[in-house]
Amino acid sequence: MNAGINKALIIGGGFAGMTAAARLARQGVEVDLLEIDPGWRSYGAGISLHGSTLRVLKELGLLDRFMEEGFASDGVQMRGPDDRILVTLPTPRVAGPDVPGGGGIMRPALAKILQEEVVAAGVKVRLGATFSTIEDREDGVWVDIGDGSPEHYDLAIGADGLYSRVRATLFPEAPKPRFIGQSVWRAVLPRSAEITTVTMWLGSKLKVGINGVSTDKAYLFLTEDKEVNDFVAPDTFVETLRALLRQFPSPIIQTIADQLSEENHVIYRPLEQMLMPRPWRKGRVALIGDAVHATTPHLAAGACIGIEDAMVLAQEVGNAATVHEALAAFEARRWERCRMVVENSGRLADIEIHGGSREEHAAIMGASMKTLAEVI
Template sequence: MTRTVEHVLIIGGGFSGMAAAIELRKRAIAVDLVEVDPGWRSYGAGISLGGATLRAFGRLGILGEFLELGHCADGVGLYRSDGSLLGELPTPRLAGPDVPGGGAIMRPVLAAILARATRASGADVRLGCTFTSINSDADGVDVTFSDGATRRYDLVIGADGLYSAVRSTAFPEAPRPSYTGQGVWRAVVPKPANIKSAVMWIGPHLKAGVNPVSRDSMYLFIAEDRATNERIDESEFLPRLRSLLAQFSAPDLIAIGEQLNESSHIVFRPLEELLVGQPWFKDRIVLIGDTVHATTPHLASGACIGIEDAIVLAEECAGERSLHEMLQRFQARRWERCRMVVENSARLGEIEIAGGDKLEHAAIMRESLMKLAQPI
């Protein structure tokens, strides 16, 4: 019997798009993946990952390479801005009894791991290419590409990120990303011997943290309240980040500030969020990842829920139901989990900006991590 989905196009080569290619190929579904960036680059410093993400890496088959090239540890140490201990946030071991409950890695390193797995899966990867038109009918989707080629597919997956061209084309009524009132600074610094896992220092209106990304490096992050989303020139990055660190008296952060220099890979990103209402599919086009549920990093779960989307969608596409039933099942399995991450992350940011109830903040963190621990 011919399956409902035999040939899929994925538009976007980020984490969720690559994960979808890997999972669909496991089920012998033909995959074309197009990525507009000819260099298939991933920007940024480190990325923190929870146990649910590591569990998803196990499903993808990349957990071993992540453990070799990244860093894993249990728990998150919580401190006041002066360095005095507040407590520790436990991180359940969701990827297996021998795999710590959290970790971190450089974004470009993780992207390279996924890119190797995507190519090894047999997906047809075309870089420097995107779509120019998508026309869906009852039996398939005709896609014209920027290189002049035209191909027909059973399903098109939009995984082209926060400012998705697929979303704008197929879902013109969808909301646009919105600025949250915070920005995040990141940098890469040497890892001292006393930092063995993720650590955060919490001040009245600033939150700083570090997370090891390898045996000898860690990445620094600082969440800063910013009333307006204004561009910051790169020449200001180093002095501004040093100025923010100067607001903490914790010895570890003082030492980090002294180590920062022009080679510290400093990046700044205004925090934006997006939650597109149901459904995330129309005819033979479906959206996944940041394209429909971009979240702030407060729960360290943005990459997680995008990769989970890919896993669930591939599971549903392997069946023999009608395409509409498959996509409905995908939607039903993903909506509440993704909504929770986006909205709870947003609430954590609101509490931080307002200097609000720390007990509410802690309760939301605990509740969210418990829900993320549940199977997908």
């Protein structure tokens, strides 16, 4: 059926955009994918994935590739700053009884898996390209991709991230990204035999975590409170992160601090958040992923809900009689789940910044993980 859609345009070649492009193409839709980066690169260190994301990768036929490249485990272990275990949160095996409840992978590795799927599905990928105008009309979406000759599409999807140009063009009154008063440090480490699952240490004002991303690598993340979003010079990254790690008496963390160097690819990023109220669509144009619900990493669910968006949208396109029915059904299925992730992640940040209850922090994480494990 495909809701009468013969040709679709995806703007943005990140995780959500690639998933949407591949899935729609597999359903028989002719798909163009615009990606502004001519190298189609994915930046960053590791990324944590929920079982719900593994469920989507399984549905895409990509779970085996993930298991080859990444790392999967069960549970999330919460510790005090001195290694004392406070609680272990369960992560249900939603992708199947033989698939662990969560995992991690290097961002470039996951991007490569999805890129190969996009190409194999027959998507026309246009790198170093974006749009100059996009207009929803009664007969479809007309998009000028730079040569002055608008092209016609039955559906357009804005998957162009936190600072989405599609959102700014069609929804100029939409809320802008907001700095939440925290930043995150990330680094790539050798994977220690002591760390068998996602492990977090909760300090008085800092939180540090480690997750495996392959058979021999892990990635470290540390959230730091910041009153203002000021510039941090890259040549200070290693020493600054080392000093922050020194605040944890944990022998595991102290060993990491001792060994930290430029070889660990330290990355710093201020944390921003944005949840756009409904509607997420205008005519035949819809927004997905960070373009509409950018979340902080406190639930490790940003990529998860973006990839889910893509799958749900493709499902509704396959089920509906018209584009408008498909987009309305997509939005109805996604709003509450994505709102929960953005708002609960924000509440976790508030608790960490203002020294709130660790019991509430653990309860929110547990409830959120339970919700994410539910059928999409």
